[in-house]
Amino acid sequence: MTTTSDRLSEPPASPASQRVSQSVFDGSRLRVVLLVDVHDGAQQQFLEAYEGLCNQVASVPGHVSDQLCQSIENPSQWLITSEWESAPPFLTWVNSEEHVRMVEPLHSCVRDTRSLRFHIVRETGGPAAEAASGQRRLQTSPRIGDGVIRHALTFTVKPGSEDVVAKILADYDPPEPQVDATTRLCRTSLFMHGNRVVRAIEVRGDLLAALRHVARQPEVRAVEEAINPYLEQDRDLDDPESARLFFTRAALPAVHHVTAGQESGNAERRAYYYPAREGCGMRLAELLARQDAAAADDAHGPVLRSTIFHRDDVVVRLVDVRSGADAASGAVFGLPDRGQAAELTALLDEGALGANGSAPEEGAHASLVTAAHMRLVTDRRASGA
Numbered sequence: 001m002t003t004t005s006d007r008l009s010e011p012p013a014s015p016a017s018q019r020v021s022q023s024v025f026d027g028s029r030l031r032v033v034l035l036v037d038v039h040d041g042a043q044q045q046f047l048e049a050y051e052g053l054c055n056q057v058a059s060v061p062g063h064v065s066d067q068l069c070q071s072i073e074n075p076s077q078w079l080i081t082s083e084w085e086s087a088p089p090f091l092t093w094v095n096s097e098e099h100v101r102m103v104e105p106l107h108s109c110v111r112d113t114r115s116l117r118f119h120i121v122r123e124t125g126g127p128a129a130e131a132a133s134g135q136r137r138l139q140t141s142p143r144i145g146d147g148v149i150r151h152a153l154t155f156t157v158k159p160g161s162e163d164v165v166a167k168i169l170a171d172y173d174p175p176e177p178q179v180d181a182t183t184r185l186c187r188t189s190l191f192m193h194g195n196r197v198v199r200a201i202e203v204r205g206d207l208l209a210a211l212r213h214v215a216r217q218p219e220v221r222a223v224e225e226a227i228n229p230y231l232e233q234d235r236d237l238d239d240p241e242s243a244r245l246f247f248t249r250a251a252l253p254a255v256h257h258v259t260a261g262q263e264s265g266n267a268e269r270r271a272y273y274y275p276a277r278e279g280c281g282m283r284l285a286e287l288l289a290r291q292d293a294a295a296a297d298d299a300h301g302p303v304l305r306s307t308i309f310h311r312d313d314v315v316v317r318l319v320d321v322r323s324g325a326d327a328a329s330g331a332v333f334g335l336p337d338r339g340q341a342a343e344l345t346a347l348l349d350e351g352a353l354g355a356n357g358s359a360p361e362e363g364a365h366a367s368l369v370t371a372a373h374m375r376l377v378t379d380r381r382a383s384g385a
Helices: 043-058 087-094 097-102 127-133 162-171 207-216 218-230 240-250 281-295 338-347 364-372
Strands: 020-023 030-038 063-070 077-084 110-119 148-156 184-193 196-204 251-259 268-275 303-311 314-321 375-381
Touching: 020 281, 030 043, 030 087, 043 063, 043 077, 043 097, 063 087, 077 087, 087 097, 087 110, 087 251, 087 281, 097 240, 148 207, 148 240, 148 303, 148 314, 162 184, 162 196, 162 218, 162 375, 184 207, 184 268, 196 207, 196 268, 196 303, 196 314, 207 218, 240 251, 251 281, 268 364, 268 375, 281 303, 281 314, 281 338
Parallel strands: none
Antiparallel strands: 020 251, 030 077, 030 110, 063 077, 148 196, 148 251, 184 196, 184 375, 251 303, 268 314, 303 314
């Protein structure tokens, strides 16, 4: 399992841009809430499986405490809450293969789960709690979002099949955007870098409801079946466990989103792939997040919005830029000067990226931008989104 650096747990050196509407990097404590629906009659099995995990979870870096609660109204409903020193160590653990293996004993007794993650903004309690809270960081101010949830999936296909897969993923009819009275699909953007596919979605409302809605659509199911022979990781969509493992490993959560507070009807959407050296993914994502937060305060800069997705050693940055913006611009790439490019290069797995040379050298910055640039396959925006 990889761990984050001590630096990631420290408070930021300067206040974050007020235009940052989502970030895991402010150093505040994290509260994770897991809602669990247990199969009827499997309550004791679930409790024993949970107790078997307790010591393992307690040893995970950044973990503070957890509680297991059972509903007083419905014995099948359980609640697991945990506290973490900050979001990065939790995300490093929950997105790891170690976590996938650790929670496997729970799946046979669980019907459904729902995970919610919150930065702690304020807390109340008696004198002892107040004394303890002085040693623990809180989010300093509420974030003002736009009501849109951003998420991505990533997977790899067999080398040589890239063009076939791109055609399959570009040609299908989009699903019905309205999920229910409160949830709507807003936009889907699909990019490729070599044999890696990244599908980013924007949802207004309930992300889980939207993902389940999309999975049930016949046109989407047909596409998923069509690409099955080309996937590097085998899966059987008719086997719930096989499908669950595939999409668990494919999940690429958004860890940072910033907007310049300006709109442009002809903005161009681009994506960049930053494969990190082993264990450096979170640090690389934080570096890009810092630069994007600073760039958002430039009213005349080329970047209108930026979202950073991260899982393990994969970092993807999705940016909306002003029409005609220079693709090789440092601001568009996320690193405005050579010093920051050198810091990124130290964290980047240039072999996986296919880049050569050192970024500080003359002309190497443009080469790095070109190597990281992802090919746009399709970008669909729902009407009225």
